[in-house]
Amino acid sequence: MATGSEQLKVMQELAKGFEQTHPGAHINLLPGTSSYEQDIRVRLAGRNPPDIWNTHGWSRDRYANFLEPLNNQPWASRLNSLMDISMRTNGGEFYALPLDVAVTGIVYNQDVLQRAGVDARSINSWDDFDRACRAVTANGDSCIGAAGKETWTGGNLLDYTAPGMFTQAQLDALQQGDFEDAPFRKMADMVSGWARSKFFNVDYVSATNDDVARSVALNKIAFVFQSNGFVQTAQQYNPQVNLGFIAFPSDTGEQYLVSGEDYALGVAKDSPRKQLALEFLDYLAEPGNMERFTAVTNNASAFKDVKPTLGMMESSYDYWVTQKHTQAIPIFDRVYLPNGMWSTMTTTADGLISGQIDPAQAVSQISTSFVSLYRKKA
Structure with a gap:
């Protein structure tokens, strides 16, 4: 906190x-x-x-x-x-x-998307997301907010998008210590492509998460990959900011939300x-x-007898969880990666966003860390 x-x-x-x-x-x-x-x-x-x-x-x-x-x-x-x-x-x-249960999707700014002519709920695939980002940036705004000074914001990109890159068989293999390059390469290519297309906030390298929240609150950024608690930070800068969330696209199955202890x-x-x-x-x-x-926190509760107060996220929660019964998947690194991998995820994402490493180097970094940490676990 x-x-x-x-x-x-x-x-x-x-x-x-x-x-x-x-x-x-x-x-x-x-x-x-x-x-x-x-x-x-x-x-x-x-x-x-x-x-x-x-x-x-x-x-x-x-x-x-x-x-x-x-x-x-x-x-x-x-x-x-x-x-x-x-x-x-x-x-x-x-x-x-x-204390709460994060039911997390991609947080979006409704006003930024509306200016760009994008309907958030029409984003069902990563190709749809790419088209939305191009519309947003063509309109003079940033598509994705992340903070180079707080690299966990970039780590979230990999952690939250990863489940949709893997088949169940590949996930099972990860838990057995078998590393497969292809899903990680697909993920790295996507994030690197976003960076090359200049979808990220221009001040990424120097930005803190407060800077990102301020830009979202001032209707300058369309999407962030963070839990619903982000809403509280953005509202400190603009109580009238209009936010919601959408489910993550998947290349291997149905759309999903990410759920875990916050x-x-x-x-x-x-x-x-x-x-x-x-x-x-x-x-x-x-x-x-x-x-x-x-x-x-604008999150769900872990208790049967506690009714959550979701605030402005209520309508998104009702649509994706109550109406559509969207599947909730555990946070990727906590279930499928060995202890210690989160640090590698954050530095790798930072390297991809800043352009310091390419996708092949990113996969090599993740693979080396995975093998080393899994051996320690064993």
């Missing part, structure tokens, strides 16, 4: 509420930074983990040995099944409280304050508190 974000503000309010009902307790909230993942690694290596930390999608596959299992907590039976594939073990254990909190199993930390998670899991948090 970044400094100044609506999510952090609500979490601070919830922490104060907990402190008021638990005399002597103090929750010290530390905002996330660009080095968050590395900071956690260092603290774990030094056997000095935080009492509670945001597991950013890796509660089971990276942090399980350091976290307290939560399946016996009083709220565990209220969880729905949305997160089972990416958070639970085969034995049913899970290690983090999911914010999730785990408790260090060896924390001297473990009981208090678990009580804080119990407090957060109360329906009223979960509703307060999902209201600032």
Whole structure:
């Protein structure tokens, strides 16, 4: 949760509420930074983990040995099944409280598309997306927003588009450690083509994600590959910005949405304050508190008894999820790639967008990292 974000503000309010009902307790909230993942690694290596930390999608596959299992907590039976594939073990254990569930598509600015004569819901293939981008750029706007100063925004491009490049057999092979070049090459060719066609914001190299959000809010960028929480950031610059999302095109099957934990909190199993930390998670899991948090993420809830507040994304959610029953696929790198690949995905995407590497080099980079990390896993 970044400094100044609506999510952090609500979490601070919830922490104060907990402190008021638990005399002597103090929750010290530390905002996330660009080095968050590395900071956690260092603290774990030094056997000095935080009492509670945001597991950013890796509660089971990276942090399980350091976290307290939560399946016996009083709220565990209220969880729905949305997160089972990416958070639970085969034995049913899970290690983090999911504060929300990201049901993610391609976020779009309706006003930018309307100016360019593009109907967002007519984008059913990547060829359709390419034509939409050409219409947007011909109109003087940028098609895709990403931030070179925060390379995870580019990493999302690969992570979110990847599922539609692979057949199920190829996905199964990945999980067995068999790397296949062709789907990754197709993905790299596409992103490189977008860069050559100048679909990205012109300030990509120097841009932060706040810069991207500002440009989207000011109706200068058509699409971003981010979760619905992006809406809150854009609305800080223009409360009237008109955003929605569409499902991802697929080259191997039906269109899809990406689903996974966005914010999730785990408790260090060896924390001297473990009981208090678990009580804080119990407090957060109360329906009223979960509703307060999902209201600032524009995401679905992991709880059966919590109605999400999706804000301006409500109509998109209703269309793609409720009406069309669009399939939801787990976040690619968390299920199909070995631990540590996310860093390679972000640097590779950055290289493709900035033109520092070509698609062949991108595939080689990903392949080398995959083989090395899979061997470590084995």
